[in-house]
Amino acid sequence: MSQHSGSEVAEKTGPKTERGRRTLRKLLDAAGEEFGARGYHETAISSITQRAGVGLGTFYVYFKSKEEVFRALVADMGARTRHALSESVKDAPNRLEAERLGIRAYLEFVRTHKSLYRVVMEAQFVAPESYAEYYRVFAEAYRQGLAQAAKRGEISEGNDDVRVWALMGASTFLGLRYGVWDDDADVGAVSQAASDLMINGLAPRPKKNGDVSS
Amino acid sequence: MSQHSGSEVAEKTGPKTERGRRTLRKLLDAAGEEFGARGYHETAISSITQRAGVGLGTFYVYFKSKEEVFRALVADMGARTRHALSESVKDAPNRLEAERLGIRAYLEFVRTHKSLYRVVMEAQFVAPESYAEYYRVFAEAYRQGLAQAAKRGEISEGNDDVRVWALMGASTFLGLRYGVWDDDADVGAVSQAASDLMINGLAPRPKKNGDVSS
């Protein structure tokens, strides 16, 4: 856990000393790995503290409950994902290219953060508000990106809300299929094929001279 | 639960008498609703038997464990979804139209089966093999559909595996967003917008006379 959002941690303010910050980070990291590997309900607090190398009681110095760490983890994952994506897209020449880059970066990100990715998905059942928030924030930014691109004529007009959710769903499933389940597949090829679908759709390509039947 | 797949039920064969079949069905229905409303871990066997109107011990006459009902439910949901979709698509004139109809039918199906839909999603964590199987079967049929359509020239060529997962992801998320979370939205409009994206992509539409920049 490189960045902790503070707001989700213990009572009010975070740890006061360096030692405290180190312990918090150890707990957060350990929790991420345990939850990611075994799932929320299969994970015991004691296994988290053991992995972190601290006493059981220490956990409750930093978190009010098991659910609280979980929520903190989801929030952290959201921040990290958004950061990785905006970095990868920041110098795309246009929106279509941005989609391509975004997909690819997303798949790579999932592969290198499998544990936290799983945490986010499980949040749907463990902490539904965290899950909804994760996608709400995401969708909001995405929608604005599409709207602006449409204004610039880089993409067609359309129902951006629907588009955003469809695109997020596509990426999420591809992340699950090619990032989590099968990480041998060629990310480049997958993201190429995926962005091609998102950009051009399934419809047959018209011939060079615009000659389509009818 | 209208069709139970048998294979997931208790030891070997299902109930022998009419009374037994009725009880099994009551348990399955109750389990679906409880799991759907409260989630797997929050649901107690006793709440299932209570809702079904049978004694606690009766549950174990029909299922070896809590997980077993859950798996049976996922399998049942898979069969029902496939059935609903193939029905809705069976007389589509072409593949693109089939996509449109499929999306719409899927959204409607989700709305009328929210509980079981939630069960399927939670299966990812409770019974991962069931979840994988659910989508594996789905993907297989879908992929063949696309491949044949491509051969017929109704859609463009492409990486069908990637396409299938992207399309399933899109539908799933739209189902969550407009089927489970917000069931006031106009299904027609949503499925129209979604299928437009899947068919034509985001790319700007070329002008009538094929005049595109460059």
Next chain:
DNA sequence: TTGAAACATGAGTCAACATTCAGGTTCCGA
């Protein structure tokens, strides 16, 4: 009519944690 297979029951068992707490230890400014 009857007996055995099928079905039903719910009190009791038991293991698994989440969380608490009372009592340390370490750090640091004054």
Next chain:
DNA sequence: TCGGAACCTGAATGTTGACTCATGTTTCAA
């Protein structure tokens, strides 16, 4: 060098709930 703030600890507590089992009740073929 002292006092208190910050931090650490793990045994004990209490709850929860899946699953068992010994004992009925119902069904139905012979």
